[in-house]
Amino acid sequence: MTTGSNKPKSRYLQYLEIVTGSLDEKKRWRQYKARVKQLPxxxxxxxxxxxRYLMHFGPADGAGAMAMFEDLADLFEQSVADGTPIRDxxxxxxxxxxxxxxxxxxIGQYRARERNRFTSAIARAAGENTATEERTDR
Structure with a gap:
């Protein structure tokens, strides 16, 4: 593990990240929240x-979720700059x-995997040939 300056992380930081998760992801989250706070x-x-909705139904992994939230902030910052109404x-x-x-x-969308698994199971139960379809239930 390395820090942003390419120095090895201390053993303390390595253990801390094991317990709390990536410190870089936490920094990105704080930056995202600061951007949102600046919106009207x-x-x-x-x-x-x-x-709130995305916390329940969005990507589950840290990197995928952070990319999504950062894109969300980009979208709304641009909407404010363009004067786009919220309903639009x-x-x-x-x-x-x-x-x-x-x-x-x-990435991390368990719902998409489960939808595919469910659809495949129903197709198999109905006697339909699923051999040519991608199997996601393994």
Whole structure:
């Protein structure tokens, strides 16, 4: 393990990361939250609502989730700069928007794996040939 300056991390930092997770990911999270805090109130409220939703249904791994949250901050910062109304960002169905947004981040999506597993199991139960389809239930 190395720090940003290419120096080896101390044994203490190595153990700390084992217990708490990557310190770099925590730094990225704090930077993301600072960016969100700078948004106008209505945009910040929308981002925080979307963030809560994504905590439950978004990518589960740290790197994938951080890329998604950073892209979310980019999207809303650009929307503020362009004067795009919140409803124009989300459209009429916010759930449809978030599902399309999350689909761009497949890493750690247990739901996508489980959907594929479920669909394959039903196809097999129905006697359909699934040999040519990708098997995700192993």
């Amino acid at each position: 109130d209505d945009y910040r409220t929308a981002v925080e609502a979307l963030e 960002v989300f459209g009429e169905d916010p759930v449809e928007f978030v599902e399309a947004f999350v689909a761009n981040y497949p």
